[in-house]
Amino acid sequence: MPDEKPTSDERTGPDERSPLRDPVFRALWIAVLAGNVGTWMQTVGAQWLVVHQPDAATWVSLVQTATMLPVLLFALPAGALADTLDRRRLLIVVQIGLCAIAAVLAVLTARDDIGPRGLLVFTFLLGCGQAVTLPSWQAVIPELVSHDQLPSASALGAVNTNLARSAGPALAGLLVAHFGSAVVFGLNALSFAVFAVALLRWRRAPNPPARHPEHFASALRAGGRYVRWSPVIRRILGRVLLFVVPGSVVWGLLPLVASRELRMGADGYGLLLAALGAGAIAGALLMPRARRLLRTNQMIVAAGAVYGVALLVTALVPNRFAVAPALVGAGLAWMMLVSRMNAAMQLFLPNWVRARALAIYQLVFAGGQALGAVAWGQSVQAFGLRQTFGVAAVLMLAGTATVRLWPVHTHEDEDHSPAVFWAEPHLMLQPHLTDGPILVSATYRVPPANATAFAAAMLGLRGSRQRTGATQWGLFRDGADPGRFVEVYLVPTWEEHLRQHEGRLTGDDEQAEQRATALAEGPPEVRHLLPAEHSE
Known part of the structure; x- marks a missing residue:
């Protein structure tokens, strides 16, 4: 029967009464x-x-x-x-x-x-x-x-x-x-x-206030999107x-x-x-x-x-x-x-x-x-x-x-702790938090020998992008320059994209991104495309 291997916690886990x-x-x-x-x-x-x-x-x-x-x-x-x-x-x-x-x-x-x-x-x-x-x-x-x-x-x-x-x-x-x-x-x-x-x-220790606290409606959508992907x-x-x-x-x-x-x-x-x-x-x-x-x-x-x-x-x-x-x-x-x-x-x-x-x-x-x-x-x-x-x-x-046909794989050994590893975006135009949708593109140079493996690795990133905020995602290859791959995804608002930068990604997301980047010739060139009607 297909299944994941027992984790170390499952084999030798802590005393069941230890939280008490x-x-x-x-x-x-x-x-x-x-x-x-x-x-x-x-x-x-x-x-x-x-x-x-x-x-x-x-x-x-x-x-x-x-x-x-x-x-x-x-x-x-x-x-x-x-x-x-x-x-x-x-x-x-x-x-x-x-x-x-x-x-x-x-x-x-x-x-x-x-x-x-x-x-x-x-x-x-x-x-x-x-x-x-x-x-x-x-x-x-x-x-x-x-x-x-x-x-x-x-x-x-x-x-x-x-x-x-x-x-x-x-x-x-x-x-x-x-x-x-x-x-x-x-x-x-x-x-x-x-x-x-x-x-x-x-007496609970107060949590530091979020830089961009979520609103109720967007929080509902984000929760459903996470489970869907x-x-x-x-x-x-x-x-x-x-x-x-x-x-x-x-x-x-x-x-x-x-x-x-x-x-x-x-x-x-x-x-x-x-x-x-x-x-x-x-x-x-x-x-x-x-x-x-x-x-x-x-x-x-x-x-x-x-x-x-x-x-x-x-x-x-x-x-x-x-x-x-x-x-x-x-x-x-x-x-x-x-x-x-x-x-x-x-x-x-x-x-x-x-x-x-x-x-x-x-x-x-x-x-x-x-x-x-x-x-x-x-x-x-x-x-x-x-x-x-x-x-x-x-x-x-x-x-x-x-x-047997529909097994559960829990992946308990993965790192689901928060990971902030994206560089802070630097823009000439400063969007409002509610501006959107935002089109994010990442351009990679990939050696021909790595093209197939890179495309497969990027498909693994699709879920990460859509769990954390993206509503649409795609990976494209330049017909005139086969070594140029462009990842694009659409995020509803600038505020939603900032949340991806500030704590929605996990250690496992970071590792998945590193696996894809290792197959390219260095990190991607990232661009943030704002709505054309944006007012400065």
Whole structure:
């Protein structure tokens, strides 16, 4: 199977718990754990509040959709905000707002003034807050730990999520069974307050202001452009989608499995979710060994196979003593794949676009869950619960089988740190920052013997130019002078081109440029062509 070789970090990586030795990371990790527990309790309380409604399958799946749909709608704008605003302050404001929304929901539920439609509205609003929180928090993590600790921090993030998935549903099931959903919603409000307090206590070192801070609209476009021209990121996103869409059947329809197939109450449903969480915690504990033994694509195959078998067991053996162990395996597989893909994203992304690209990752992840939940809910109505789980199992195994044709190459050994290596442009005309488009040309003299290799090396630079700002790119050879090659690319504005000079390029971009230049007779002659209507 084609795959990248394990990196040194994968073979001998740092202690998985090493980030927790940092007091700031530890405090925020615990606060996030509280927030995740509250979120899972919220989900259980909301789903159980509608499980006895007419058309329960539709209502239960809509709760999952209302939770995830905001990420689909707002993840990219939230990522742009996180890359252009102070991430700590943004997180604090959002947590305060979420606390207020959850508190109002708790009061209305306690007064029995909330119906299924109102519950979906509040669930959607809470999902909007989470949509803003996720990319901001993910982008903050590299500020808290060193680069070689990022895989460990990502694994700890998965442990955090799955500790919450294990404890939150079980605790929520007991509280809902004995006190009702209002108590669960109130505790969720408290969890947001805990996270806000931890963020207030974090004294983050101020970042130096950017020379040319990005505006919201251009930041959105730049984030989408980066992902579009990054094959590594596109492969990761595609692989996540192939796993999450069939896998979402568990998260969307498990309440129906508990109530209809296994004849279990709210506390039993909580225990099934706890089985998922326990499997995920086991997966987190096994991750260091798995990273040493399994390459990325082997991990994808193993996770997909285990999860597919778990879905088959749920479809064919409606017995709690069979389903619960299967869910442990599903939780383990889910955690391993999601953690591996998240770590690959964190290690690959440069800081300037980190939150936006992670927001797109969250968009694909949550969008797959939200749309999958709707589809599986309708499938239950049309074909039945067991048949729906059987179809999801077939799709999971079929998607896993495509790894040989569509492998993931993470290139974790490349240098993605910022590199400022372009000379500052010196112009007789001084353009305004908003002037554009700007046509940049670079003329190379290339010996005939190097022409083919040079053209291939320059194609490797195309992605670099377009990830960092160019909207069009081309390489041309002079028909009258075959040794003269001209690279041209178009950038929307002068400000966007200056950002290429000032920190968007990485060490890997620099190495790619050096490989091309080594095949030419010296560095290129660079020109910047401004709009003809430019006013001095």
